[in-house]
Amino acid sequence: MAHGNGHDGSAKGGSATGGGGNGGGSKGGAAQGAAAPGVSEGWPGLDWPGLDWIGVDWGTSHLRAWAIDGEGRVLSRRDSAAGMGTLAPEGFEGALLDLIGDALPASARVPVLCCGMAGSRQGWAEAPYMAVPCAPPSAAQAARAPARDPRLDVRLLPGLKQARPPDVMRGEETQIAGALAAEPRFDGVICLPGTHTKWAQVSAGEVVSFRTFLTGELFALLAGRSVLRHTVAAEGWDGAAFAEALAEGMAHPARLGADLFGLRAAALLEGLDPVVARARLSGLLVGMELAAARPYWLGQDVAIVGRGGGARAYAQALQAQGAAPRTLDAEAVTLAGLAAARLGARAGAP
Numbered sequence: 001m002a003h004g005n006g007h008d009g010s011a012k013g014g015s016a017t018g019g020g021g022n023g024g025g026s027k028g029g030a031a032q033g034a035a036a037p038g039v040s041e042g043w044p045g046l047d048w049p050g051l052d053w054i055g056v057d058w059g060t061s062h063l064r065a066w067a068i069d070g071e072g073r074v075l076s077r078r079d080s081a082a083g084m085g086t087l088a089p090e091g092f093e094g095a096l097l098d099l100i101g102d103a104l105p106a107s108a109r110v111p112v113l114c115c116g117m118a119g120s121r122q123g124w125a126e127a128p129y130m131a132v133p134c135a136p137p138s139a140a141q142a143a144r145a146p147a148r149d150p151r152l153d154v155r156l157l158p159g160l161k162q163a164r165p166p167d168v169m170r171g172e173e174t175q176i177a178g179a180l181a182a183e184p185r186f187d188g189v190i191c192l193p194g195t196h197t198k199w200a201q202v203s204a205g206e207v208v209s210f211r212t213f214l215t216g217e218l219f220a221l222l223a224g225r226s227v228l229r230h231t232v233a234a235e236g237w238d239g240a241a242f243a244e245a246l247a248e249g250m251a252h253p254a255r256l257g258a259d260l261f262g263l264r265a266a267a268l269l270e271g272l273d274p275v276v277a278r279a280r281l282s283g284l285l286v287g288m289e290l291a292a293a294r295p296y297w298l299g300q301d302v303a304i305v306g307r308g309g310g311a312r313a314y315a316q317a318l319q320a321q322g323a324a325p326r327t328l329d330a331e332a333v334t335l336a337g338l339a340a341a342r343l344g345a346r347a348g349a350p
Contacts, residue, residue, distance in 0.1 A: 016197070016215040016285045016310075050075060053111040054100055055338035058092075058118035059171065060085045064331075065100050072339055076103075084117035092124035093147050096154070104151040112154045113139055113342055115174035115334070119156035129161035129168060133208045136160075136177035136337065138344025157341055160207055167212050172198050174341065175305050178333030180205060181340045188301030191318075191325070193310040195220070197289065199296040211296065213289045216310075219282060222260065228281065231267040236275035237309065239316065245280040246317050249287020259284050286317050297323055306330050 050069040057064045061083035067075040082095035096112070104110055119127030119142075127143035142155035159170030172192045179190055184205065192198040195216040201208040223232045248259060263280060266272040290297070297318060302325040304311050304318075311327050318325045 016193075016219040016282050016289070016313075051103065051105070051110065053113065053342060054103070055335060055342075056096070056112060056114040056116075056118070057171070057174075057334050057338075058114050058116040058123070059083050060117055063095060063099060064334075065096075066335060066338075067100075067103055068339070074335065084120065084123050089122075089124060092118060092145070093149065093152070093154075096152070097149060104149075106151075109151055109153050111342075112152055113142065113157065113338055114145070114154065115157045115338060115341075116171035118145070119143060119158060120170055123156070124154075125156060127156040127158040129159050129170075132160055132162050132210065133206045134160070135206050136173045136180065136341070138341045140344060142341075160210070162210060165211070167210060169198055169200075169210060169212065172200070172305075173207065174337035175330065175333045176200055176202065176207060176337070177340045178336030178338075179303060179305060179328055181336045182328075182333075183303075186301070186303070188303065189296045191297070191302060191304045191314060193304065193306045193314045197314075199293050201296060211293060213293065215285050215289045219285055222285075223278070223281060227264055228260065228277075231264050231272065231274060231277045232281055233274035233278045236278060238273075238276045238279040241276045241279040242283040242286075242313065243316065243320060245283025246287040246290070246320060247283075249284040250291045250321075251287075253288040253291045256284060256288055282313065283317075286313065290317055290321065297321075297325075302326075303328055305333055 051067055052070040053068055055066045055068055061081065062079060063082045064077070064079040066077050069075055078099055080095070080099050082098070087095055100112075114124075118124045124145045125143055130137055130141060137158050137160075139155050139157070142157050145154035145156055147154045157174060159168060160173045161168045175192060176190055180186055180202070187203050188201075190198075190200045190202055192200070193216070195214075197213045197215050198210055199213075200210040222228050249256065252259070260281070263272065263277050267274075267277060298321075300323075302318060302323055304314050304325050304327045306314070306327065307330045311330075315325050315327055
């Protein structure tokens, strides 16, 4: 069940959910004002007219960049597999130049604003976490990356940290900023499904608290490395099996270990369909997560930031509990968050 969040954890590997298509933004979704779906995949040549700055989302496994003009319009988009997990600190500048070098003018310095793992301790340069409660960071709080190419002015946005219980995020705070750019008065919870799913309480324009669940990583480990690898299909989806297992996972989270082995036993004794086993594994894990995250979503206005089967499965899970979540497109809110961070710096940052 591949379910990565837009950031790829960002995107944030594996996921606890799978199948199905993506939901679009609704209720004034964060796609408003963001660059958008349908932009050209091509990249400009040298001295491309209108280029004002470049937005970058640097995840663990992917690197995405958007060329943006002075009106905030996306001129073009490009991505590569040069994620943080493939690079040493000295390799980040080269990976970025491989992706955007032909878009840089010969004799001008272009601002490049990065969110995600480039600012981690293992990244290009560390951008220290900001403590919650706080508003999502702007470029005013960004760290400067040590770029040698004189055409690059690279800033790395910080992530967020929480002291009790200990937690961190890096990249998702930019998606939260994008959601708030579309709905400045949002008061509720933003769920960001992925390898490490985040639940963030947001009020008065600030992230008040958040919790991270390793549900997606657990799914990937169990499906690919445990005895369940002989039982669970690599793809496919069964919505009814997911819903049934979700209810079991929520009602009996302490029984998870036994229920997981039950999937293997059912395959041996009853010929459990591998696609059904995949959906049941997802349902049990997401059910356990929803049981633990109940204080975040119960009675709250919930927005899900995601794309594909992961976002759809979390929406299905919450709807089964009587919630009415809406889904915001992950790429759109990432772009809107980068734009908000840049505007925040222009409004008063050094």
